[in-house]
Amino acid sequence: MxxxxxxxxxxxxxxxxxxxxxxxxxxxxxxxxxxxxxxxxxxxxxxxxxxxxxxxxxxxxxxxxxxxxxxxxxxxxxxxxxxxxxxxxxxxxxxxxxxxxxxxxxxxxxxxxxxxxxxxxxxxxxxxxxxxxxxxxxxxxxxxxxxxxxxxxxxxxxxxxxxxxxxxxxxxxxxxxxxxxxxxxxxxxxxxxxxxxxPALQGQVHTKASWADYRKVFMHRNVWLCVVISAFFMTWLFVFTTFAPTFFVEADHFSAGEMGLIMSAVGLGNFLWTIIIPTISDKLGRKPTLILFSFVAILSPLLLATVHGSLAVMMLISLVTTVGNGVFPLFMVIIPSESLPLGVAATAISLTQLIGELVGGTIAPTLAGIAADQFGLSAPLYIAAAGALVCALVGFGLKETAPIKQRVTTASTETAIQ
Structure with a gap:
């Protein structure tokens, strides 16, 4: 004990x-x-x-x-x-x-x-x-x-x-x-x-950041790819969460109480997936996990826009497919911090947050609202799905950072040398 x-x-x-x-x-x-x-x-x-x-x-x-x-x-x-x-x-x-x-x-x-x-x-x-x-x-x-x-x-x-x-x-x-x-x-x-x-994380220890380390934030490919992913995944998040409740009430004709239950299923799914997906990445690797679940995230707005099922069906779809929030720790925190010296981890994380909030949290919902007025309430859901698709495709350009994958690569290299 x-x-x-x-x-x-x-x-x-x-x-x-x-x-x-x-x-x-x-x-x-x-x-x-x-x-x-x-x-x-x-x-x-x-x-x-x-x-x-x-x-x-x-x-x-x-x-x-x-x-x-x-x-x-x-x-x-x-x-x-x-x-x-x-x-x-x-x-x-x-x-x-x-x-x-x-x-x-x-x-x-x-x-x-x-x-x-x-x-x-x-x-x-x-x-x-x-x-x-x-x-x-x-x-x-x-x-x-x-x-x-x-x-x-x-x-x-x-x-x-x-x-x-x-x-x-x-x-x-x-x-x-x-x-x-x-x-x-x-x-x-x-x-x-x-x-x-x-003793080290990617060969670095946590110390006060130098200006040379600080410049690395703006020179590393992974950081800028994560910035792009952040902009489009926040588009997925904010467009979906802003317009889905209105869509359920006005287009699918659910009551306000039923809409609340569907959105509660979304919230529960977000909570569970935000723990499950990063944990999976510890075993599978950051890159394949991000790509896989970015593709799955496309399904949540698409299915909710096209499947007009019962309350139970819509809640199940919401719970199972709303995986996008689980991808956020990967591109916002884990990959940037594992790609750079620990002394500049906060700067790298905040850079992905900065662009994501400005593009996905400020600009995208406004454009989605205009699209909804022109093409109907399903338009924002398709925009959200497109955001997740872009993230999945951009993810192929990332360099793997997971420690388990780094150890495998190092072991393979040493074996080849021997």
């Missing part, structure tokens, strides 16, 4: 749980505004266009700050010195959201929230990467990223709507800010600067 306890109570597991909850609470606070909009819109006299602006301003500031502050953490050689204060700031922003008196107030607060939340994923995943053993690196990174689906997309709507209905929308924002404050003090007390669990 003591041996099992000692095996579990490792710092690798500790940093894994700290980053899981930190990232989950980021998405709780990011998505809460959408779920609470019906409650505060009448009081603040807001329309749907203003809701869109509130979401967009957060996305833009998120993308830009993610790159700036993640790069800063690389250049100063510290994850903790950046992560702790920004965790505190985004938590305070939730309280400020609850205190907003007008559209302008809410817009400014959410912009500030985007500035503080943008660097969280790159820095958190860089810390987890450094502390992970090679045999479970994919699982660790996928587990952290799955928090957005479990805490942000699944639990948050249940929590904030109940609080808003029983108390007020302002109280909901205040309560949602508390977990982030708790994590601030946990990180301050227990997080340490990353130390590579193994």
């Amino acid at each position: 003591n041996k099992i306890k000692q095996k579990f109570l490792t710092y690798e597991n500790g940093i894994l749980l700290m980053m899981f909850f930190t990232w989950g609470f980021v998405f709780m606070e990011r998505l809460s505004v959408s779920f609470l909009f019906p409650f505060f819109a009448p009081e603040l006299k807001l329309n749907n266009a203003q809701l869109g602006l509130i979401a967009s301003v957060l996305g833009v500031t998120w993308a830009i700050s993610g790159w700036i502050f993640s790069s800063t953490s690389d250049l100063i050689g510290s994850r903790k010195k950046v992560l702790v204060p920004i965790t505190f700031v985004f938590s305070i922003c939730s309280f400020l959201s609850g205190a907003a008196k007008s559209f302008v107030n809410m817009l400014l607060v959410r912009a500030l929230m985007g500035l503080s939340e943008g660097p969280v994923l790159p820095i958190a995943q860089a810390a987890v990467t450094a502390e992970s053993s090679s045999r479970r690196r994919g699982f660790n990174i996928g587990f952290v990223q799955s928090a957005a689906s479990l805490i942000g997309a699944t639990l948050t709507p249940l929590i904030v709507t109940v609080i808003a209905m029983n108390y007020s929308w302002r109280t909901a924002f205040y309560i949602v800010g508390i977990p982030g404050l708790v994590m601030t003090f946990i990180l301050l007390k227990y997080m340490r600067e990353p130390k590579v669990k193994e």
